[in-house]
Amino acid sequence: MTPMDTVRAFIGTWTDCDMDAMLAMLSDDVIWHNIPMPPTEGKPAVKAAVDAFMANIEGCYWEVHAIAENANVVLTERTDNFTFANGHTASIRVMGTFELDGEGRIARWRDYFDMGEFQTGFAAAMGQA
Amino acid sequence: MTPMDTVRAFIGTWTDCDMDAMLAMLSDDVIWHNIPMPPTEGKPAVKAAVDAFMANIEGCYWEVHAIAENANVVLTERTDNFTFANGHTASIRVMGTFELDGEGRIARWRDYFDMGEFQTGFAAAMGQA
Numbered sequence: 001m002t003p004m005d006t007v008r009a010f011i012g013t014w015t016d017c018d019m020d021a022m023l024a025m026l027s028d029d030v031i032w033h034n035i036p037m038p039p040t041e042g043k044p045a046v047k048a049a050v051d052a053f054m055a056n057i058e059g060c061y062w063e064v065h066a067i068a069e070n071a072n073v074v075l076t077e078r079t080d081n082f083t084f085a086n087g088h089t090a091s092i093r094v095m096g097t098f099e100l101d102g103e104g105r106i107a108r109w110r111d112y113f114d115m116g117e118f119q120t121g122f123a124a125a126m127g128q129a
Numbered sequence: 130m131t132p133m134d135t136v137r138a139f140i141g142t143w144t145d146c147d148m149d150a151m152l153a154m155l156s157d158d159v160i161w162h163n164i165p166m167p168p169t170e171g172k173p174a175v176k177a178a179v180d181a182f183m184a185n186i187e188g189c190y191w192e193v194h195a196i197a198e199n200a201n202v203v204l205t206e207r208t209d210n211f212t213f214a215n216g217h218t219a220s221i222r223v224m225g226t227f228e229l230d231g232e233g234r235i236a237r238w239r240d241y242f243d244m245g246e247f248q249t250g251f252a253a254a255m256g257q258a
Binding site for chain 1: 204241
């Protein structure tokens with residue numbers, strides 16, 4: 001698989017809501033950085049953060065608008081759509097960079113988005129706004 | 130020039146603060162969309178927005194952390210640094226997508242960043258916070 005294929009497959013694990021498959025594609029020392037927030041370091045910390053985030057989520061659909069690779073780095077432009085347990089939906093417009101290690105695992109993941117858009121949309125979907 | 134070369138040159142016009150050269154690289158019907166804000170459509174509107182933004186700015190240095198191309202589309206991960214007339218500086222962490230038309234001009238430009246980070250940093254640099 002090319003790095004771009006790997007990242008497409010990784011995005012597919014999110015759309016399948018298959019968090020075990022998602023975590024299996026990360027390196028043990030992965031750093032996941034949602035840029036407006038502090039980075040999350042190491043697979044156990046990522047798993048804990050994902051478990052907390054996914055607790056209220058029943059479905060995901062991540063649209064890829066653009067994707068390109070340069071050596072082991074893949075850049076993406078996406079809309080990440082989520083469906084909550086209450087049936088409401090929320091979306092975030094985002095770009096993300098993925099850096100793969102020598103074994104094709106995702107070692108660095110940085111997503112850029114507007115925190116206000118995220119908080120407003122997700123609070124409304126969860127009935128908190 | 131490859132699309133990636135074109136976008137590197139475009140980023141160079143910003144670092145040179147050469148707004149005439151920057152505008153010359155845009156298509157007439159360019160759409161510039163800072164994602165947290167409404168899009169700016171057409172070169173005259175882009176020029177007006179840039180003139181307003183640059184009124185207090187004396188220098189720019191845009192760092193490219195990652196860049197990749199896929200056909201006529203180039204994705205970038207950057208830190209855009211600005212120096213104000215009062216000597217203060219501000220930076221914004223950003224990813225952006227550039228779509229080139231058949232003549233190698235930038236026809237679509239979408240930047241993703243946290244509006245809160247932008248507003249806080251730039252207000253502080255201008256002495257407004």
